Amino acid sequence: MNRLHPFSAVSMALQRAITGFTLPFFLVIFLASVVDVVDASWAFVLGVIGLLAGVAYGLAYYYRFEYGITPDTFDVQSGVISRRSREIPYGRIQNVDVARGVVQRLLGLAVVSIETAGGGNTEATLRFVSESEADRLQHQIRRRTAEIKDRQRSRERDTETDQRGESTDATPGSEAPSPDPDPRSEREEHVDPTRVETGYRSRRQRLFDLQSRELLLYSFTTFRPAAIAAVLFVFFLATDTILEYMVTVANPVGGPEDLENGDTGSYGILTVVSMINGLLITYLLSVAYTFATYYDFRLGRVDEDFVYERGLLQRYSGSIPAEKVQSVTVTANPIQRLIGYAGLWIETAGYGPDSSAGSQSAVPFAVRRRVYTFTENLTGVERPKFQKPPTIARRRYLVRYSIVAALFVAVVYGITRISPLEGWYFAAAVFVVVPPAAHLRYVNLGYYVGSDHLVIRRGFWRRRTTVIPYYRIQTLSTRRSIFQRRLGIASLVVDTASSRTFFWATPTIYDVDLEDARDVQGTGRKRLQSALRERARSDDVDISVDFT
Structure with missing residues (x-):
């Protein structure tokens, strides 16, 4: 230990x-x-x-606190008063994540986090080990995980051979020849561990590097909600200083000289100027956060695993097992679509996009055609031809957004009744955006039922196109609200084993005809069974680690 x-x-x-x-x-x-x-x-x-x-x-x-690598498990013993011993099988390990902050890099240290499938939680954290020890742990665990996979596949092949041999052994006097020993297994039994590690590191293949131009475009075209929390935190820490700054900035354009002396118009100008400054500061923080997070992003492969590195102040490295991949999602917001760019994200069992600091990004930002090619090569999906929901869904969105707009006007009216502000009727201008909002919601929905994959597209502000292999589907469930039942439509929820975050909901085919939803549900179940049978007969993980 x-x-x-x-x-x-x-x-x-x-x-x-x-x-x-x-x-x-x-x-x-x-x-x-x-x-x-x-x-x-x-x-x-x-x-x-x-x-x-x-x-x-x-x-x-x-x-x-002690840890050690055994042939079958990674063991951790900890606790002062209450002793805790954990044995983590290599087959359950999802990711070995290595984080290096600025101070840690100066001291040559790293934090190693071992994630397991089924929840995306950290099973064990080693704080701190040397950088060389962190690399050793990553490579050793990855190698032993690969060995377990090889042994499982070897046992499956031996089982198939035995089953075939039973039918041929029926002839008297016939005897099946003994299989030749696996030279690779004999060689690995006598190999030096240091040589194994060196060879293992040398087999890393580079797949994608985020270039400087792509990093800048990604930073300036992406908004991180975490920036809002950072701005609010700073505001609560230095409220008086920030208010004085806002008054100083707004005063030259008609704002009050101070918070105590002003009229309705000057306070209105102060409010508008403060909102603009707040949005600008939040946006700049978001740009800085994205730039620091994805600085020097690199994606490669080692055997059947994707490996990545990223980060400026906090350097992360980890792996994504190809056999754990549940679905692949292409994302792009309106600005990124306008300039022809998109991103590619991978979801694995118990480990979703942007969870654990967004470690599942395969291609954060690249030319859209290139991302589509990556997706097709990665999953083997054919180019989808999307089917849209019926036009009655667009009418539903029109009514829904009209109700939201009416509530907004009512809130503004209530504010004017209890404050010096006037002109509540100007808020009615929000109804102008209701029809285009309903249309954009409708045209960005679609689904495609392929031979091996189900493809779902949804979202305008962040369009997400998710490719789900049938064998990864856990459940297919039809959901109908009281309003959908009256319109004869339904939504089909497609659940996989990957975890979800607040911003990434379960892939759903929204507002299709009830009969179409039931047809997709039935087709998905049938192809799920056939895909599972086909997968049981093959050792292929159906995910290409050479997708570039």
Whole structure:
């Protein structure tokens, strides 16, 4: 069993020391303010005791944390008071992710996270190990996972051979020749581990690099919702400073001189200027976040796994097992579609897009035709011919968006009744965008029932075209709301084993005729069974790791 890097002991001791000092310190300060029995001077005594206890606990946790690689499992033992032992089979390991921050790279350290299928959670985290140890763990686990796959396939081939041999052995005196030993297995039994690692690293094949021009275009044409949270966080930390800045910026264009002195018009100008500044700052933060996240993005392959590296301040590297791929999604927002670009994302079992810092991006940004070619080569899907929902769906969207617009006008009217603002009727202009919004929602929907894949397209602001092999489908369910039942339409939900995030809902064929939904459901079930039978007879994972 191995221990973490010695710096881990320092890091754990500092973290526990800070926690051990602050908790009793502030607790005593609070109790002293409400209870006369408690003396505030106790805070320093208990704080020091907590600090020493935290240091001792952090050091004990370091010495009690051990990990090791066995032939079949990756083992982790941890815990000071309650001992925990975990044995993680290589067949369940989804990804070995290595993260290196700026300080960690200066110190030659890394954080290794081992993800498993079935939820996308981190099963084990090694904080910290040396960079060479992180690379060794990645390569060793990947190699042993490949060996397990080879043994499983070998057993399946032996089973098929035995079944065939039973029919030929019926002839008296006939004897099946003994198979020749696998020279590769004999060679691997006596090979030096260092030579294996060197050879394993040398077999990496480069598939895609994100060029500087593509990175800049991707950064400026992508909006990250996390930027909104960052702006709100900064606002709450420095509210007075930010308000003063907004007043200073708005004053030259008609805003108030200060928050206390102003009229309705100046406050309105301040509101508009503040919104514009907020949107601009949020957008620039989003650009910086995307640039730092996907800086120097590289995608390659090692055996049957995709491997990637990315990141400026925080450097990530990991792998995507090809056999775990559930579906492939092409994404593009309106600006990206206008300039002819798109992105390609891979969803794996228990590990969805943009989960765990977006590690499943295969091609973040490239020319759209190139991305479509990648998708066809990766999945083997034929060029889809999409079927659209019936026109009654467009009428449904028109009614839905009209209701939303009416609610918006009602809210604005209510605000004008309780504030100095006037002209609520200007909000009625929102009804102008209702018809084009309903039309854009309708024209961006479509589905294609292929021979081996189901393809679903939806979304305008971020159009997503998802290619799902039939053998990856978990369930096909028809969903109908009370309004859909009245219109005779339904939505078909196609669920796979991949996890979903708040921004990536389960692929759904929206608002098609009920009979069409039932036909697709029946066809999908039949082709699912045939695809499973075909897959059982073949060792192919149906995903091409040479998709470029």
